Amino acid sequence: xxxxxxxxxxxGSGLQSIIDAQKKGKIKCQIALVISDNEKALGLSRAKKNDxxxxxxxxxxxxxxxxxxxxxxxxxxxxxxxHIILAGFMKILGKTIIQPYENKILNIHPSLLPxxxxxxxxxxxxxxxxxxxxxxxxxxxxxxDTGPIISQGVVEVKDDDTPKSxxxxxxxxxxSLYPKVIxxxxxxKYRILNRKVIFEDGEKND
Ligand code: GRF
Numbered sequence: 001x002x003x004x005x006x007x008x009x010x011x012g013s014g015l016q017s018i019i020d021a022q023k024k025g026k027i028k029c030q031i032a033l034v035i036s037d038n039e040k041a042l043g044l045s046r047a048k049k050n051d052x053x054x055x056x057x058x059x060x061x062x063x064x065x066x067x068x069x070x071x072x073x074x075x076x077x078x079x080x081x082x083h084i085i086l087a088g089f090m091k092i093l094g095k096t097i098i099q100p101y102e103n104k105i106l107n108i109h110p111s112l113l114p115x116x117x118x119x120x121x122x123x124x125x126x127x128x129x130x131x132x133x134x135x136x137x138x139x140x141x142x143x144x145d146t147g148p149i150i151s152q153g154v155v156e157v158k159d160d161d162t163p164k165s166x167x168x169x170x171x172x173x174x175x176s177l178y179p180k181v182i183x184x185x186x187x188x189k190y191r192i193l194n195r196k197v198i199f200e201d202g203e204k205n206d
Pocket of ligand 1: 009
């Protein structure tokens with residue numbers, strides 16, 4: 001069974017949605033490890049409550065980004081991790097981790113990329129006056145929120161939305177979509193062709 005590591009930096013509600021789906025048998029994998037760059041991340045307690053190993057890597061403990069990522073990579077290998085799932089992880093991964101896990105790292109971002117990449121997403125969405133927002137799940141490359149897009153979920157922006165009310169509705173879609181996409185990914189249903197991701201269900205409808 002494939003072994004996944006989930007990277008978090010904070011609350012971990014996305015992590016929880018993946019744990020819940022796995023426990024219900026909706027994702028066939030072993031959640032072998034949760035990694036955080038923040039020792040205070042509330043998501044760490046969610047992992048511990050579910051008997052999932054946790055490791056914290058503080059950037060300030062390492063002189064360079066490369067040595068930081070080399071330490072994480074060693075742990076990933078020690079835990080025989082096959083795939084990496086970023087769920088509210090706030091650092092940009094470099095080639096030290098991306099290269100050995102090329103097209104095996106997924107991320108979720110709370111906007112319809114390529115629009116509104118980066119931080120303060122919901123504030124920017126509301127300020128812009130767009131009528132729709134949502135979330136994007138993509139393969140991770142060395143850019144920020146720039147990898148091949150796998151799936152998106154759409155949410156209507158309401159006239160009276162605040163960043164919090166919009167975030168809450170987007171988060172609901174995230175929690176529903178990410179486990180489904182991870183399951184499809186682990187079943188090998190996505191193919192990358194010239195940076196476009198093709199969904200191949202594999203069930204021939206003759
Ligand atoms: C989510 O909205 C995710 O899309 C973004 O940060 C938030 C993390 O929330 N990257 P949580 O830590 O999973 O609750």
